[in-house]
Amino acid sequence: MPDTPLVALNILLAAVVTFTVRLGIETFTRTLEIFFIPVLILLTIFLVSIIPQANIQNIQPVFENGAKPIIRATLFYVSVFTLSPVMFLMIFLSKVNESKKxxxxxxxxxxIGGIILILFIMLDILVLGPDTTSRNIAPSYTMAKKINVGNFLMRIEAIIATIWIFTTYTRTVMYFYVSVVVFSNIFNIKDYRPFTTALGMIMVFYSLIVFPTVPSSGEFNKNIWLFYAATYGLIMPLLLFITAKFKNIIKKNHGSQQ
Structure with missing residues (x-):
């Protein structure tokens, strides 16, 4: 929809996300349980259907530009499924009945999320090649257009687009829910729902500031994302861990002296 203003699409998604958060985390997680298996089956069908078109020569030579680009790309994609979920720990203990499970x-x-992401990246390169993959905004969508099983199973890119929208919606709901709950806890307010509408409006304007265009999104992911994610996903948890350890040591020493 090239003629549709970006703010209109952002408002539409923000409205759905805000409505979902107002319904509560339990309603949202029950919905995810319903869609998890169908999405996993569709992803499996997609991966199995595209494997015959993979060409091992597309990843050769492996170290053509040295190890530095590979390490940088690896850190970026690993941060997506390891550093981002750390924010869930802010509400984890208060929302889970059995902490061990x-x-x-x-x-x-x-x-599982990391394995799926790695498989998709690997198949993007094996099927499309490194040049096409790097130049394409949505290489998995382009790769889905190449699926043709017996002239029967073909043109299933709409399925990939649907999964993409659903997973984006899921991540947005989780991040927004954590933000609203933490914001209400700061002011010691038990019910977070009164804040959802106001923070939803802020989310729309903030998204237009951070990602006003598609190229700006690419620049953010390339130059800023890793440092941004490492701040709250690695550095802050380490500082909290070290602080807690020192606090326990001080308590033990103080107790032993008494």
């Missing part, structure tokens, strides 16, 4: 599910979900 919840922690196990958290790690398993992170691992």
């Amino acid at each position: 919840g922690g196990k599910a958290f790690y398993i979900g992170t691992l």
Whole structure:
């Protein structure tokens, strides 16, 4: 929809996200349980259908430009599924009845998401080649156009687009929910719902400031994202961990002296 203003699409998504958060986290997670298996099946069909078109020569030579670009790209994509979910830990203990099972599910979900992301990146390069993949905004969508199984199963890129929209919506809801709950906790207010509309409006304007155009999104991901994600996904948790350790040591020493 090239003629549609970006703000209109942002408002539409923000409205759905705000409405979902107002319904509560339990309603949202139950919905995810319903869609998880169908989405996983569709992704499996997509991966199996595109594998025959993979060409191992597209990744050769592996170290053509040295190890630095590979390390940088690896850190970027690993940060997507390892550093981003750290913010969920801010509300994790208060929203999970059984912390041990919840922690196990958290790690398993992170691992599954990482495996799926790695598989898609690998197939993008094997099928489209490095040049086409790097120049394309949505290489997986382009790759889906190449699927043709017996002149019957073909043109399934709409499925990929649907999954993409659903997963983007899911991540946005989770991030927005964490933001609203933490914001209400700062002011010691139990019910977070009165803040959803106001913060939803702020989210729309903030999105237009950070990502006013598609090229700006690419520049942010390339030059800023890794440092931005490492700030709240690595540095701050480490500082909190170190502070907690020192606090325990001080308490033990103080207790032993008494």
